[in-house]
Each structure stands twice: as C-alpha cells, then as structure tokens.
Amino acid sequence: MxxxxxxxxxxxxLAALTLGFSLPSMGNEEGxxxxxGMDSGLINLGSNENPYGMSPKARAALIDMLSExxxxxxxxxAFDDYPSKIGAYYGVGGNNIIITAGSGxxxxxxxxxxxxxxxxxxxPTFATLPNTAKRLGTKVIEIPxxxxxxxDLPAMLRxxxxxxxxxxICNPANPSSTILSPAALKDFCMEASKKATVIxxxxxxxxxNPPDNVSMIGLAANNRxxxxxxxxxxxxxxxxxxxxxxxxxxxxxxALDRTYFGNTQMSVSNLTxxxxxxxxxxxxxxxxxxxxxxxxxxxxxxxxQNLGYKPINSYTNFVFFPLGNYAGNFSDDMLKKKVLIRSxxxxxxxxxxxxVGTMEEMKQFIGLMxx
Numbered sequence: 001m002x003x004x005x006x007x008x009x010x011x012x013x014l015a016a017l018t019l020g021f022s023l024p025s026m027g028n029e030e031g032x033x034x035x036x037g038m039d040s041g042l043i044n045l046g047s048n049e050n051p052y053g054m055s056p057k058a059r060a061a062l063i064d065m066l067s068e069x070x071x072x073x074x075x076x077x078a079f080d081d082y083p084s085k086i087g088a089y090y091g092v093g094g095n096n097i098i099i100t101a102g103s104g105x106x107x108x109x110x111x112x113x114x115x116x117x118x119x120x121x122x123x124p125t126f127a128t129l130p131n132t133a134k135r136l137g138t139k140v141i142e143i144p145x146x147x148x149x150x151x152d153l154p155a156m157l158r159x160x161x162x163x164x165x166x167x168x169i170c171n172p173a174n175p176s177s178t179i180l181s182p183a184a185l186k187d188f189c190m191e192a193s194k195k196a197t198v199i200x201x202x203x204x205x206x207x208x209n210p211p212d213n214v215s216m217i218g219l220a221a222n223n224r225x226x227x228x229x230x231x232x233x234x235x236x237x238x239x240x241x242x243x244x245x246x247x248x249x250x251x252x253x254x255a256l257d258r259t260y261f262g263n264t265q266m267s268v269s270n271l272t273x274x275x276x277x278x279x280x281x282x283x284x285x286x287x288x289x290x291x292x293x294x295x296x297x298x299x300x301x302x303x304x305q306n307l308g309y310k311p312i313n314s315y316t317n318f319v320f321f322p323l324g325n326y327a328g329n330f331s332d333d334m335l336k337k338k339v340l341i342r343s344x345x346x347x348x349x350x351x352x353x354x355x356v357g358t359m360e361e362m363k364q365f366i367g368l369m370x371x
Contacts (some may be wrong), residue, residue, distance in 0.1 A: 041338050042338050042339075042340060043338060043339045043340065043357065043361050043364060043365070044340045044355075044357075045339060045340060045341050045354045045355040045356075045357050045361065045365060046331075046340040046341050046342050046353075046354075046355060047239070047340075047355060048174070048204075048234065048316070048317055048318050048355045049233075049234075049237075049239050049355065050233075050234060050235065050236070050237035050239070050289055050293075050317070051357045051358050051361065052237060052288070052289050052292065052358075053237045054236060054237040054238050054241070054275060054279060054285075055236070055237070055278065055279045055282035055285040055286070056282070056285065057278040057279065057281060057282045057285070058236070058238070058275035058276070058278045058279040058282065059275070060278065061274040061275050061277065061278035062271045062272075062274055062275040062278075064274065065078075065270050065271050065273075065274035065275075066271070068270050069270060069271065071270065072266070073265060073266065073268075073270060073273065076270055078274065078277075079270070079273055081094055082094075082099065082265065082273060082277075083095075083096075083097035083098070083099060083245075083265075084097070085277055086099070086245055086276075086277070086280070087247075089280045090215075090217050090247065091217070091218070092217060092218075092221040092247060093221070093250075095250040095253060096220070096221045096247050096248060096249070096250060096253065097245055097246070097247060097253075098245060098246040098248070098253055098256060098257070098261050098264060098265075099243070099244075099245050099264060099265040099268055099273075100243075100244045100245060100246065100261070100264045100265075100267070100268075101242045101243065101244070101264065101267040101268050102231060102233060102239075102242040102243060102244045103201065103203055103229045103230065103231035103233065103244035104128050104244075105242075105244070105264070105267070106229050106244055106245070106246055106264075107126075107128040107129040107132070107199075107201065107229060108128055108129070108132045109256075109260040109261060109264070110129060110166070110199055110227065110229075110246075111128075111129050111130075111132035111133040111136060111138070112132065112136065112259075112260050113255075113256060113259050113260050113261075114165050114166045114197060115133070115136050115137075115138055115165075116165055117138075117163050117164055117165025117166070117196075118138065118139040118140070118141055118161075118163045118164050118165060119133050119138055119139070119140045119141065119164075119165065119166045119167070119168060120141045120143065120156055120159045120160055120164055120166070120167045120168070120196070121140060121141070121142055121143070121167070121168040121169075122142070122143055122144075122145055122151050122152070122156070122168075122169070122170070122173070123142035123143065123144055123145070124145070124175055124176070124344070124346060125168070125170050125173065125174065125175075126170045126174040126175075126201060126203075129168050129199065129201075130142070130168065139163070141159050141164075143155045143156050143159055144347070145173075145176060145178075148178065148312075149173070149176035149177075149178050149312050149320065150173070150176070150178045150179070150180060151169055151171070151173065151178075151180055153180070153184060153185075153188045156169075156188070156192070157188065157191060157192060160192060160195050160196055162195075164195060164196045165196055165197065166196055166197045166198075166199060167192050167196050167197070167198045167199065168199045168201070169185070169188075169198070169199070169200050169201065170201040170203070171185060171200060171201070171202065171205070172203075172204040172205065172207070172208065172315045172316045174203070174204065174316070174318075175318070175320050175342070175344075175351070175353045176312055176320050177312055177313075177314035177315060177316045177318055177319065177320045178312060178313075178315065179208065179212055179315045181212070182211070182212065182214035185200070185216065186214075186216065186219065189216055189219055189223075189226055190219070190223075193223055193225035193226050194225075196225065197225045197226070197227065197252075198225060198226050198227070199227045199229065200216045200220070200226070200227070200228045200229065201229045202215055202216070202217075202228055202229065202230050203229070203230070203231045203233070203234055204234055204315070204316040204317065205230075206234065206235035206236075206286065206290070207234070207235060207290060207293060207294075207315060207316050207317055208315055212315065215228065216228050217230075217247045220247045220248050220249070221247060221248070221249065222249060223249060224248075224249040224251050224252050225252075226248070226249075227246055227247070227248045227252065228246065228247040228248070229244065229245075229246055230244055230245055230246075230247070231243075231244040232244060232276050232279065234317065235286050235289055235290065236276070236279045236286070237289065238272070238275065238276065238279065241269075241271075241272040241275060241276070242267075242268065242272060243268050243272045243273070243276050246261075292358070292359070293317050293356050295359065296356050296357065296358065296359045296361075296362045297314055297317070297319065297356045299359065299362055299363075299366075300319050300354065300356060300362045300365070300366065301313070301314065301319055303362075303366040303369075304319070304321055304366070304369070307366075307369055307370065309321045309322070309323075309324075310322060314356075317355060317356045318353055318354060318355045318356055319353070319354050319356065320351060320352075320353050321351065321352055321353075321354075322348075322349055322350070322351055322352075323343065323349070323350040323351060323352050324349070324350070326350055329343070330343040330350065330352050331343040331352070334368065337368050339364070339365055339368060341353065341354045341355070341365075342354075
C-alpha cells in the first residue's frame with residue numbers, strides 16, 4: 001500500500017513538526033526521509049554524511065557476499081563470532097561488543113533499557129537518546145554547554161544525584177562540533193561512573209588527530225558503568241548501510257542482551273556486516289576521507305569568518321555557526337536555493353549547522369552565503 005508523506009507524518013505522531021522544511025532537528029532525530037529534490041540538484045549538507053562513500057574494499061566485500069543474501073547471519077561462516085572480529089580491531093574481546101543497526105538504534109535502545117532513573121545530558125546535543133527518554137517519561141536534566149560550546153563537565157557532575165541512572169556525552173559534540181580533552185573526559189567518566197552509567201557517543205571521533213583522538217573504549221571494556229557507542233555511518237561512509245556497535249563490560253553486555261539488545265545483530269544485513277569488516281581494513285580510504293574533509297572544513301570556516309560570521313572551531317565533518325540577527329528561517333531559505341542545511345534557535349540566538357561536503361559543494365554553499 002502506498003502512503004504519502006503527509007499521512008506518514010500523521011501516523012508517526014510527527015505532524016507537529018509541520019509539513020514545511022524548517023528542519024529544526026540537527027540530527028534528523030525526527031526520522032523524516034530526506035530524498036526530496038535529489039533529481040533536481042539538491043545539495044545535501046544537512047545530515048553529516050561522508051560524500052566520498054564507503055571503501056572500495058567494502059564495496060567488493062559487499063558484492064562477494066551477494067551469494068549469501070538468502071542466508072541468515074548465523075549460517076554464514078564468515079560471520080562466526082562477528083563481535084570478536086570487530087573487537088579485535090579495537091583491542092577488546094567479543095564479549096565487550098554488541099552489534100546494532102547503526103548508533104541511533106543503539107542510543108534509542110539504551111534509553112529504553114535505562115528507564116528507571118533520570119538522565120543527565122548536555123543541551124544542545126544529539127537528541128536521539130534524550131528524546132527517546134523523554135517519550136518514555138524519564139526525567140532528563142539538561143545542562144547548557146559552556147560559552148565555548150563544550151560540555152560543562154563540572155556542572156554535569158554536580159547534577160548527578162541519587163536518582164540519576166545515566167549520563168550521556170556526545171564527543172565530539174553534535175551539533176556544536178567541539179571536543180573534550182581525553183584526560184578531562186576520562187576523569188569525568190571515572191568519577192561519574194561511581195554513581196551512574198556513563199554513555200559516550202563517539203560517532204565523530206575518527207575525524208580527530210592525535211592527541212585528541214583517544215577513545216574511551218578501553219575504559220568501557222573494564223568498567224560496568226561505562227558504555228561507548230560507535231558507528232560506521234561517518235568516516236566509513238556507510239550511513240545507508242546501518243551498522244554500529246556498543247563497547248561495554250561483559251556483565252553489562254549480558255544485562256543488555258537480556259532486554260533490548262538480544263537480537264540486534266540480526267537487524268544488520270549480511271551485506272552490511274561484510275562491508276563493515278572490510279572497511280576496517282582500509283585505513284587508506286579513511287585517511288583520504290579525513291584529509292578531504294579537513295581541507296573543505298578549513299575552507300568553509302575561513303570563508304564564513306571572512307563574511308563576518310564566527311563559526312565554532314570544528315573537529316568534525318560539520319560547522320556550527322551563529323546566525324546573528326538573521327530575520328528569516330535560515331534552513332528554509334537555503335532549501336529554496338537547493339541547499340539542505342540545519343538551523344535552530346537556542347537561548348543565545350539562532351545557529352546554523354552545515355555538513356562538510358566536497359570542496360565544490362562547500363564553494364557553492366559559500367557562494368550562496370555571499371549572495
């Protein structure tokens with residue numbers, strides 16, 4: 001049965017978002033399909049996707065796996081102990097890994113699992129976990145970012161009390177594109193995990209360079225109250241393939257498996273599993289994506305500064321910048337120019353977030369900004 005977009009929105013209880021394209025969500029947490037306009041030259045700079053796509057090795061592995069498309073994962077020899085194969089790359093065991101259909105699914109399931117106490121998080125932040133928690137009736141305590149748009153770790157620690165069950169940190173941060181120092185984040189995790197479960201979302205960590213690119217995976221593997229969430233959607237260029245994973249202590253993994261995570265690997269296709277394993281082996285492709293992203297990001301930040309904007313220094317594949325006293329709806333106005341970006345209004349004013357596409361796409365974006 002066909003269903004038009006208006007009916008889909010209504011049935012999903014999303015009609016309140018309106019049928020226009022103001023795109024207030026910075027991460028598409030509302031789940032609206034963004035396939036409109038692709039045939040008419042729309043430049044999509046709103047979803048933080050990797051414009052260079054997945055590794056050639058991943059593509060080849062996907063094609064090779066087509067012969068097994070009719071088999072369940074547990075009937076494919078290549079996927080024997082798949083979590084261990086992922087874990088080996090990150091220096092942890094298979095009993096530390098839970099495969100999920102992207103990190104968004106993992107975050108939503110974590111909100112469902114940890115639904116007995118309050119959640120402490122930043123605002124603004126990537127909203128899948130806190131928004132799911134709110135829909136479940138969980139009390140969400142939102143701590144504003146600092147003036148520099150970083151997580152206010154001391155304030156978040158002070159907000160943790162006897163009712164707190166979880167703490168959520170997105171690092172590098174979305175939408176603000178800032179980072180925490182590994183030492184400061186590690187100290188926070190160790191202290192906060194004494195009272196609550198700390199969830200660290202590292203979707204964008206692969207865009208970082210040393211010494212900033214230190215993951216909290218090592219902590220999570222050995223601490224029952226720390227969970228790291230990772231994804232293949234960003235640097236691996238596999239957003240449409242839907243695969244991510246959690247890293248946590250074996251005891252915590254077992255507890256998660258008994259509730260909402262028991263069959264999450266079965267939600268990921270054979271083709272995706274094969275492509276993800278192959279992508280881990282292609283450091284060259286990831287470095288190429290990282291280098292091109294850095295060049296286009298640097299150009300965009302410099303060009304915005306030359307136009308009088310004050311973008312936040314970005315460590316990700318997107319740029320967050322204040323819109324000043326812009327009178328209209330920025331994302332609506334840009335969409336009319338066939339460029340999809342995000343904008344929103346916060347207590348300190350209007351902000352825009354533009355994903356870093358190819359250099360040519362960013363030049364087109366800057367050209368429109370000049371106009």
